[in-house]
Amino acid sequence: MSDAVVMTSVSKVYGRGGGAVAALREVSVTLPSGGFTAVMGPSGSGKSTFLHCAAGLDRPTSGSVRLGGTELSGMGETALTELRRERIGFVFQAYNLVPSLTVEQNVLLPLKLGRAKVDREWLAEVLRRVGLGDRARHRPAELSGGQQQRVALARALVTRPEVVFGDExxxxxxxxxxxxxxxxxxxxVDALGQTVVMVTHDPVAASYADTVLFLADGxxxxxxxxxxxxAVADRMTRLGAYA
Structure with a gap:
């Protein structure tokens, strides 16, 4: 199994001087390709910062982040934006759909933005997999919350990304x-060999992963x-998360 993301001694500090806050401290971890990794920890433990640094949304203060064989630290904003659009999928708690676009148009948005060719067969397959094959012409307002999140997942998968990052x-x-x-x-993960990295606070959600990483104080x-x-709930209790 190859490595999807490798973080080496990654630290992230916000602010300067006496008001500086270390959100991540010397984090080194390898996230395997074709695996499902959940990231948990108490509020303020650095979960979102971990995800943002791993996904190239935020730059570490020090350390190295590699996606596949690509080192992210030296990349400019334009190159990073392209990398995120072409090689990474995102699913957030907010669905971030465009209300005026149909399901199909929302799913195809990253390809349109990147001026990439649309593979109609793959689009149909992705919509079928998320159970929206018959909803392609609907708009977000005509869908339930769960269906809207499926649209977001289809949008994350349509570019055939190396990693899908989920934030709650x-x-x-x-x-x-x-x-x-x-x-x-x-x-x-099981059928398509996709790599998924998901931040969650829910032990049941975390139990769907192959491995759970626990963060505390960065x-x-x-x-x-x-x-x-x-087992996840027990470990979180011992971290003081549910005390």
Missing amino acids: PTGALDTMTARDVLSLLRET RIVDALPAPTPA
Whole structure:
């Protein structure tokens, strides 16, 4: 299994002098290709900063981030924007859909922005996989929250990205709908060989991953393979997250 993302001694400090806050401290981790990694930790532990640095949305103060064989630290903004559009998929808690566009147009947005060719067969396959094959002409307002998040997932997958990053992707969904979306993420890993990295606060969501990384005070303090909801909740309690 190759490496999708390699972070080496990554630190991120916000502010200067006495008001400086270290969000990440010397984080080194390898996220494997074709794996599903969940990232958990108490509020303020650095989860979002970890995701933003790993995905090239934010620059580390020090250290190195590699996506595949590409070192991100020396890249300019334009090159980073292109890299994110072509090689990375994003699914956020907010669906970030364009209300005036149809499902199909929303899904194709990253390809249109990158002036890339549309593979109609792959588009149909992605829409079918997320259960929206018959909704391609609908607009977001005609869809439920769960369906809108599926559109966001299809948009993340349509570029055939090296990694899909999810930031609390089920945070705004009810329990049953969240499980549908998590099952879809799991299926993209198992059936399509997709790499998924997901920040979550929910032990049930984390249990869909192959491995859970636990952050505390900007450091990775533990990793739990083959997680169960109970084991994840227990570990979070010992981090003081649910105390």
